[in-house]
Amino acid sequence: MSLDDLEGRIGFTLNGTAIHVQAAPTARLSQVLREQAGARDVKVGCNAGDCGACTVLLDGAPVCACLVAAGQADGRRIDTQAGLVANDPLAARLARAFQRHHAAQCGICTPGMMVAAVAFLRSGAVLTEASVSDALGGVLCRCTGYRSIIAAVLDVGDGAPETEGGVGASVERLDGWAKVSGTERFGDDVAPEDALTLRVIRSPFHRASFQFGDLDQFRDANGLDLILTARDVPGENRFGVIPGFEDQPVFAIDTTRFKGEAIAAVIGHADIVENLPDFPVTWEELPATLTPDDAQQAVLLHSDRADNVMCRGYVARGDAAAALKYAAHVVSGDFSTGFIEHGYIEPEAATVRRVGDRIEVQCCTQAPFMNRDGLARILGIAPDSVRILPTATGGGFGSKLDLSAQPFVALAAWLLRRPVRITYTRAESIASTTKRHPSQIRMEIGADANGRLTGARFDGTFNTGAYASWGPTVANRVPIHASGPYLTPNYEANSTGIHTNTAPAGAFRGFGVPQSAVAQEQLYDRLAEKLGMDRLEFRALNCLRNGDPTVTGQVFDTGMAIDACFDALRPHWQRVLREIAACNAGGTRRRRCGVGIAGGWYGCGNTSMSNPSTIRAGITSAGDLRLHQGAVDIGQGSNTVIAQIFAEALGVPLGAVTLLGADTDLTPDAGKTSASRQTFITGNAAKLCGEALRTQILRLGNVGEGATIHLADGALELAENGTTHRVALPRVEGYALEATESYDPPTTPLDANGQGAPYAVFGSAAQMAEVEVDCELGTVKLVRIIAAHDVGRAINPALAQGQIEGGIAQGIGLALMEEFLPGRTENLHDYLIPTIGDVPPITSILIEQGDPHGPYGAKGLGEHCLIPTAPAILNAITHACGARLHHLPATPDRVRAAILAQTGGAGR
Amino acid sequence: MLHRPQSLDAALALLSGEGAVILAGGTDVYPGLRDGPPPATMVDLSALPGFRGITRAHGVWRIGAATTWSDAIRADVPPLFDGLKLAAREVGSVQIQNAGTVAGNICNASPAADGVPPLLALDAEVELLGPEGVRRLALSDFIRGPRDTALKPGELITAIVIADTPGQGAFLKLGARKYLVISIAMVGAVIAVEDGYISRARIAVGACSAVACRLPELETALRGAGPRDIAEIVATAAMPSLAPISDVRATAAYRSEAVRTLVTRTVLQAMEACDVA
């Protein structure tokens, strides 16, 4: 039998229903399921088998649908997440377990995870952590750190859901059921059938000049609807995120500055766009600069930036030079880290349609209002002519703050007056979007004979790539944070962002701080060693306490709880030190155990800049309570946390709140989801909004502060001292009652020496990592991580734990395996992120001492989670085998080389 | 166009056409497209009846061309195949093992193909069927270079054939993460032990040369060795066929050194298994 007989008609049973689709039998099954069969719960993260998001059951066995020819499924049974949850009670139980355990954060990996888990559970295999890991090892998750997923699969029984509770309760994610039942809609899932497809033409060279051939002829010959180049941009052909640094063109003109830079876009029917002949362009490769070392002498990337320096940052306090000169003990070292790719499993995607003289953009994003303003500038229209409708966002971690795919499709839809869609390929996503800045750091730290820090000097060079993106933020933040959360009386820190011909480096969880912590926390271990002090006690002695000035001279009278983090770790630390001593004494020299510790801190919100959030809520005449929640939930949980804070402030159950948004037409600006700001800043706005609405209600009912509010049908029932008043809601269009409140954290500008109050709140953390090093092979096995985090107050402890575990997993990647090499690792099999087998058990300890500025005392907790992880692991490696890793990642070859170097090449 | 022939004759006929590409599990074919369009004509062998599974007849084992890695893991075969089974468990992930075939792995001829070292250690032969009939090639002759095989146009693999010999299989893979990882280096071995000493060692190494290869000098040196002698012998043995390169996964220097550690451990893994048996 040959499928030509079927004339491209393929029949299979999808989730129990026999269907036929008209599709090319050689097309990937994933694409046919999504586009022809409507199964958009099948996700595509790589089209190469590397991420597992597309996992379906084919005759009961899990396979990657992106590697199956649609014709191979003819006559067979296919089950996807949505069908399994709907039809199989076991899968439905698993979905509830995923909800209970917060095993879906952004949810883009959840379909693959759950499908693989269902096959495993059905097999009747013994449930252990190891067997679950083996079964799910083919699905990558960048958000959760996998621990909650393992817990959910192991606990697939019938636990009770947790759906109610105010501040402090681990309620299930309000937007979670869609994620675990297969109905969530991400960037590519909302594209309508009639949308045209757009593909971007990109530079194949790090630097090149180019000339187009006959574009009109190419368009007509191939039946394309449109070709876009720089000359088609009606507004400004540039964008960026920092005022004054909008330097990236939508389409390059004449020369490109990095491999992957856009020069044109083709728009047409998907079949045409996917099968185009070579685009008519001739390239001339030009010499390129890939590292800051070469950049000072190189051709300027931007004519107004001398020496290719994008900008610098500086903080100085006391006299660092003198302090180091007279210190009893001084340590110094050079450290480096590479480009780190965000590796969210959902590639960038957007669909745009023109509605009259407005444009509507559905896209995955972390910053709808910034996207709106940026697109308006490119299109040359007013910001309120642009509507951003964020879809569910399958991970962001900083890179989905910037515009990426949106400008192309917005331009096309604007000009064609037809819906246009795009989804980046994995290669395109990795090559063209922002990265974590590579760093080259030199640091010197001194202490007195009693182990007290006397001074530190820091010099960091950051490769900011071809365009500024968030580079200025990195340059500013790093000097403020490079001391770590320690009292450093004499301090001088310089940072420089240098342009090179590489993808722009931008925001990635921590804005440069994880890189500086790698240097500072490793040097702390060396200092402790010189002093003969216990490594934890050295840190505990020097950490900032309430009343101590930071390196910018900011003094916190309350809320600085890094000492409590170290105190919380102390008993674990002492126990593990004893265990390791015993293990190493009894074991071979080949396998060595070690433990490391590191601290970290991070200022929540923008640095010394206004960054307000606004929250609006209203009650309709019918008694519906609606929260206009514009703080985009990219998996971190703002939909749940903001609602919890609001409900608590208003004094109603969480279940009474209906969420609206995010939608720039409906939700006021809650700022961007970054810099650990949403819980703190939008949370405060939500609290103020809840309180304001409560005041209005109590006044309306003429009842006292202590009254309880119940939303009834068309009325409010207010109970006080045993009596209940029923207050009818006014009959009006729109809201009968409403409130809008904003919050902007109190900060002050920094002076020329970087002195001032850059953040209203710092969160801090300390983590310890236990490792086993195979000294002969240089491989590192993580045994356990214990993390103590000063969160002020955990609004939702389970979500806080999820942030910690996910951050740690990214820290593990930074420490041990991740490095983007431009042009070489543009896929998820050469660029490695941790799998389910690479993240050890994690114990999270939440320190809740409250913060005077945070809503109910809560601080932010996004970046903090990964800052201490890498240095803790590196310190543990040194403890285990003596080798110090200054240059990341600590891959087996580098660890082995470091072991050989310290034993003079003799091995161990 | 995708053809799903139900007989070998039909498959051969289809393959005689211009540009027809054989498809099995698709786990190399589809990633190889790098987001480009699929080949115009593909001939799917994954559903060819009677091609799946590992069977024994006349003292010879046959791994049918449509045998997946998952089939290999579940196969009822003697300890001789333990190395191949361990390799199977390390291929990608469950999803990849459920679709990817052993035959596809050797056709792909990647220097890092995990199936190749254990099959080389088993002295596997490749059975090919083409317009001119059946021929058999040693696996080491079939794989001619990176991504280069002796497969002729119009030919297909029908089976991988392995002589039933005594011996214990073993396999170790070194990668930078736990699952879904391309090997930095890997070692397959088949060790026969008599009275605690090696009577015959067959050892192959992957990802340390353009094509995975056996280590004949070492195999000779190991004859008669006991568990305590292994490390020393491996450390000093000549391995002229290895010529590792530096790539995104590891440096050449590291590979040269680590491979000896891996070989030692693989041989010991086999000998320990013999002890238990």
Ligand SMILES: Cc1cc2nc3c(=O)[nH]c(=O)nc-3n(C[C@H](O)[C@H](O)[C@H](O)COP(=O)(O)OP(=O)(O)OC[C@H]3O[C@@H](n4cnc5c(N)ncnc54)[C@H](O)[C@@H]3O)c2cc1C
């Ligand atoms: C995410 C991922 C992870 C992976 N991890 C690993 C790993 O850890 N280790 C590893 O070794 N490999 C790995 N691979 C590669 C791949 O899975 C294996 O090589 C697999 O065995 C290929 O088999 P297949 O049936 O899928 O081959 P296909 O992709 O179907 O075919 C591969 C090649 O073989 C040819 N071919 C197939 N069958 C025949 C036949 N009978 N006769 C002639 N030619 C034939 C095809 O024409 C094609 O050229 C991975 C792949 C992916 C996508």
Ligand code: FES
């Ligand atoms: S999309 Fe299929 S594995 Fe990533």
Ligand code: FES
């Ligand atoms: S929850 Fe797994 S990738 Fe986001």
